């Protein structure tokens with residue numbers, strides 16, 4: 239097994255698919271053997287436009303061909319959202335490992351089907367919440383875990399990305415059938431990051447939504463208040479999340495975690511009473527690609543600026559898919575679970591579904 243090369247088949251040759259393929263090409267233990275789409279010319283043209291060469295891969299219009307191919311070990315699912323669940327279930331039943339795009343399932347029934355199929359077949363899965371490999375988010379998680387913020391009191395995450403007809407998936411993403419909701423189509427990245435960075439699970443949600451941008455069948459901004467479980471006999475941590483396509487500003491992935499010792503607010507570490515010791519932070523930080531600078535805020539308060547790659551771009555070409563695909567491949571060879579499997583992603587999806595349900599009931603609290 240150790241010197242085997244894993245065959246990859248991909249379904250849904252579009253914007254994000256090109257980045258999956260680029261990352262598989264960047265892993266020496268995988269080989270792209272087949273692509274599945276509705277039209278070969280169109281698919282190959284899209285890949286050429288994205289600068290990704292996979293001329294050696296055969297093409298099929300029948301997904302079944304990926305499922306039955308003996309030279310395919312991994313199926314990468316990059317189709318519109320309403321196709322994910324049935325394709326993931328079929329891939330798992332066929333014994334193929336999975337790279338599954340978000341959202342995994344659009345409702346509880348789909349989530350259950352994916353979970354059962356993956357559990358029964360024992361295949362490995364990874365879900366494309368690739369910001370787990372972004373240097374800033376890795377640092378944010380570490381900072382909170384290592385106690386630099388103290389006990390967490392409040393968290394606020396934001397996914398603000400203006401998506402209109404420039405987007406290649408505009409025909410499907412704006413529909414109830416496929417895009418479904420802003421949280422399921424996009425803001426699930428922020429829900430996932432909230433769970434991952436805080437290390438806490440959401441208990442209750444109360445949400446409101448509104449529809450501003452034309453062309454969408456679903457509400458285009460949602461604001462969610464949440465309680466997060468911080469353990470027995472401890473008051474819940476409060477959190478808030480905004481997911482919107484309506485706002486006139488560049489793509490913004492907002493990260494704020496406020497503890498009883500210090501606060502992280504995007505690229506700033508802030509405090510009131512006890513300053514964060516910069517020398518000690520520099521010495522403790524395990525990441526080569528994170529640096530710090532002592533700064534003053536506009537009101538003259540001391541702060542620490544974090545200098546690293548921020549999650550600041552909507553362009554998939556800037557997203558760290560390599561880390562995600564390398565983890566999946568390592569886990570297949572080492573026969574262990576990925577940390578971002580369909581079971582973990584299901585918890586994120588459940589928060590999104592509960593928030594959408596709460597918003598549909600005008601903010602009534604929903605237990606996740």
Ligand SMILES: NC(=O)c1ccc[n+]([C@@H]2O[C@H](COP(=O)([O-])OP(=O)(O)OC[C@H]3O[C@@H](n4cnc5c(N)ncnc54)[C@H](OP(=O)(O)O)[C@@H]3O)[C@@H](O)[C@H]2O)c1
Nearest residue numbers: 250251252253254275276277316317319339340366406407
């Ligand atoms: N993780 C991330 O950061 C990230 C970023 C962007 C997108 N995504 C996810 O990736 C998936 C694909 O998004 P994308 O941006 O790549 O969209 P896209 O550019 O529209 O690509 C999807 C491809 O799926 C194929 N397809 C198959 N059945 C289709 C149908 N019924 N309607 C429309 N297209 C169909 C199309 O290729 P053919 O016409 O050749 O069949 C299309 O090019 C979505 O689930 C999205 O949520 C994730």
